[in-house]
Amino acid sequence: MRALASAGRRVGGRLLAAIPAVLGVLVLTFLVMRVLPGDPAVYFAGGPSAGQAQIDQLRAEMGLDKPVPVQLMYYFRDIAGGDLGRSLTTGQPVLTDIRQRLPASLELTFSALLIALVAALPLGILAALRPGSAVDHLVRFLCTMGVCMPTFVTGLLLIYVFYYLLGWSPDPTGRIDIFAGTPPDITGFLLIDFALTGDWAGWRAAASQLLLPAVTMALFVLAPLARMTRASMLAVLGGEFIRTARAMGLPGWRIILVYALRNAVLPVLTIAGIVFSTMLGANVLVEKVFSWPGVASYALDALQASDYAPVQGFVLLMATIFVVVNLVIDLLYGLADPRAGAE
Amino acid sequence: MSAAPLAASPGRPSILRHAAWVLRGNPVTAAALAGTALLVLVALLAPWLAPYDPVATNVANAMRPPSAAHWFGTDQLGRDILSRLIHGTRLDLAIAASAVSLSFVVGAVIGAFCGYHGGRLDHAVGRFVDVLMAFPLFVLAMAMVAALGNQVQNIVFATAVINLPFYIRFARTEVAVRRQAGWVEAARASGNGGSRIVLGFLLPNILPNVAVQISLNLGWAILNAAGLSFLGLGVTAPTPEWGIMVAEGARFITAGNWWLVAFPGLALMLAVLCFNLLGDGLRDILDPRMRT
Numbered sequence: 001m002r003a004l005a006s007a008g009r010r011v012g013g014r015l016l017a018a019i020p021a022v023l024g025v026l027v028l029t030f031l032v033m034r035v036l037p038g039d040p041a042v043y044f045a046g047g048p049s050a051g052q053a054q055i056d057q058l059r060a061e062m063g064l065d066k067p068v069p070v071q072l073m074y075y076f077r078d079i080a081g082g083d084l085g086r087s088l089t090t091g092q093p094v095l096t097d098i099r100q101r102l103p104a105s106l107e108l109t110f111s112a113l114l115i116a117l118v119a120a121l122p123l124g125i126l127a128a129l130r131p132g133s134a135v136d137h138l139v140r141f142l143c144t145m146g147v148c149m150p151t152f153v154t155g156l157l158l159i160y161v162f163y164y165l166l167g168w169s170p171d172p173t174g175r176i177d178i179f180a181g182t183p184p185d186i187t188g189f190l191l192i193d194f195a196l197t198g199d200w201a202g203w204r205a206a207a208s209q210l211l212l213p214a215v216t217m218a219l220f221v222l223a224p225l226a227r228m229t230r231a232s233m234l235a236v237l238g239g240e241f242i243r244t245a246r247a248m249g250l251p252g253w254r255i256i257l258v259y260a261l262r263n264a265v266l267p268v269l270t271i272a273g274i275v276f277s278t279m280l281g282a283n284v285l286v287e288k289v290f291s292w293p294g295v296a297s298y299a300l301d302a303l304q305a306s307d308y309a310p311v312q313g314f315v316l317l318m319a320t321i322f323v324v325v326n327l328v329i330d331l332l333y334g335l336a337d338p339r340a341g342a343e
Numbered sequence: 344m345s346a347a348p349l350a351a352s353p354g355r356p357s358i359l360r361h362a363a364w365v366l367r368g369n370p371v372t373a374a375a376l377a378g379t380a381l382l383v384l385v386a387l388l389a390p391w392l393a394p395y396d397p398v399a400t401n402v403a404n405a406m407r408p409p410s411a412a413h414w415f416g417t418d419q420l421g422r423d424i425l426s427r428l429i430h431g432t433r434l435d436l437a438i439a440a441s442a443v444s445l446s447f448v449v450g451a452v453i454g455a456f457c458g459y460h461g462g463r464l465d466h467a468v469g470r471f472v473d474v475l476m477a478f479p480l481f482v483l484a485m486a487m488v489a490a491l492g493n494q495v496q497n498i499v500f501a502t503a504v505i506n507l508p509f510y511i512r513f514a515r516t517e518v519a520v521r522r523q524a525g526w527v528e529a530a531r532a533s534g535n536g537g538s539r540i541v542l543g544f545l546l547p548n549i550l551p552n553v554a555v556q557i558s559l560n561l562g563w564a565i566l567n568a569a570g571l572s573f574l575g576l577g578v579t580a581p582t583p584e585w586g587i588m589v590a591e592g593a594r595f596i597t598a599g600n601w602w603l604v605a606f607p608g609l610a611l612m613l614a615v616l617c618f619n620l621l622g623d624g625l626r627d628i629l630d631p632r633m634r635t
Contacts, residue, residue, distance in 0.1 A: 021473055028483075032490045148615040150566050152573050153589055153608030156596050164599045172597070281479030285570055289593065299482070300574060303489045311486060318479050 007334060014330060018323040022316075026079075029315040030072055033308045079316065085309030089302060094313040098295055102317070103188030104175055105287070105294030109279050111191075111210055112217035117272070120222050124229025124268075125256065128237060139226055146223035151282050155216040155289040162212060169212050173291040176206055213290040220282055221275045228271040232264040239263070265336050273329040277322055365628055372624025378617035386433040395423035397430040397583040406595070409602055416602040418588075419595065424602060427583035428610050434584045435614065438495065439564040442502035447557055449503075450510025455541045455549070457511070458518030465515070472508040480505040484567060488576040498577035502564050513556055517549040551629055558622030562615035569611055585611050 059065050066074070078085065084094035127139040162169040175190055186193045191210070194203035236242065237260055245255045283296040291297075295314055302310035366373040385392060395413075401421035409416045415424040457465040475483075487501040518541070521527060530540050569586030572578040578587050585607040592603025 029486060032486050148612045148619060150569055150611050153611065156593055156604045160596050160601050164597060277479055281481035284481065288574060303485060318482060
């Protein structure tokens, strides 16, 4: 009970501390967006040929005739009421657009993180168990190469090998083959939706579409995860409690997977949080390469059409996700090591 | 006669010999240094090295795979990919180098003053850096280029801004740990003002450590700039630049024309690899404890 209360206090404190950062980010993007070339009122009125009176009227309706600080206050008022504005390009409220597209991005990012973790943890552990061995050198090589490959190039080369040469992957555009059946609309996460309806052919189709972009992104973040796992396992394996456990005759796998890994996992969690935020940025490039209908490509399209509202909505979303992820990492921290939660 | 004065001068040969000795012990760093030197040479000599005009189109000779005449093949307009790559080196290196030096100069000075003086200013700057870092930085760069206009200098500017927080933070901590050092105390006691201590004593002192950061950042800056131009932000179409070359080739990858993407991708990878390895090597030489 006391642990729960302390966790609650910590979450509350964290959220409070995050407010200035999120507000700062919002103000920053608001100002940047106001510098964007192009006048949304002219765009809405149907081009420069529209009557000046009509443009002025629209500008007044949209609040664009007010000074920038006043516009900023309006903006905050709208956000507080859950109104993120309307996209000029899709004609829908930004909130609706984002709600439709967010699952695609999250599904991609989470699968990529999962793939990266599944690959990085064993690699890092193996490298730490035998420093200087062939495995260690292989891991170091992979890590060095992984951070040098631009995601967009990795993605394109994977497409070339697995779609063009081997023919194993489906056409690398979008989340689902247009000729396949329409996916059920429950959570928006295709893998979950297909599993819920028991449509395993559809699940396979969605998974094979997801695989290449997810692997592309996983390769990009594999390096920091594996490197950190190795370093922190190395430090822990040198500890006296490991020597004691060995002397007591505990089986090797138990020492490594239970005693050592649990103590080594904290720095890896911290890195995973940072990695997640990098992935949100890298999403833009991967979604562009694979024509993935996610929020990042939505924001990119809006940016190129100088459409304020979606970009601001996207930024708000990113900042929120970032805060939530850090919160989750913090709580996992407490779970993995109760000593960290005590302070 | 010709070599004698150089050998006789006491300072330089010994520094060179020391550098050679260090590099012999670190073959990877030596290779990275050689690679970096090669890149810089290619960038400097681009017009003389490139076999063809990088923007000259020849539709009759479009989409040819690598051959003896065109080592890296030709693109959809018949332009020679090798020549475009060589000219692209110039632009990509220039963007990365100017962005990193901009953020280094501004960031190190701000960070050093914050670390030395502390107080309210330090707190405010720290908050600002937190805001900047609490953010997918690539998205911020995108928004900045879009807002400022599609020009090369805006890529430089955006890349510099997203690098800035790292330099501020780095310089701040490095200066903060030295603030109470004996020699700083001595400088203060002999009547040097705050700015003079920061700019004249502390900044030169942290420079070697920042150099590592610069080298690591160059690779990151190249990836960022190429990523931006891949999205169609910053550099516009006929300009030879690695990111935009990949973007143009991307449309033909499903048709199996790999050379349009593979070679600029390889160039990007090699450049980043060289800078990263050089940074790692420098760090190992400066501080062997950090070796991983």
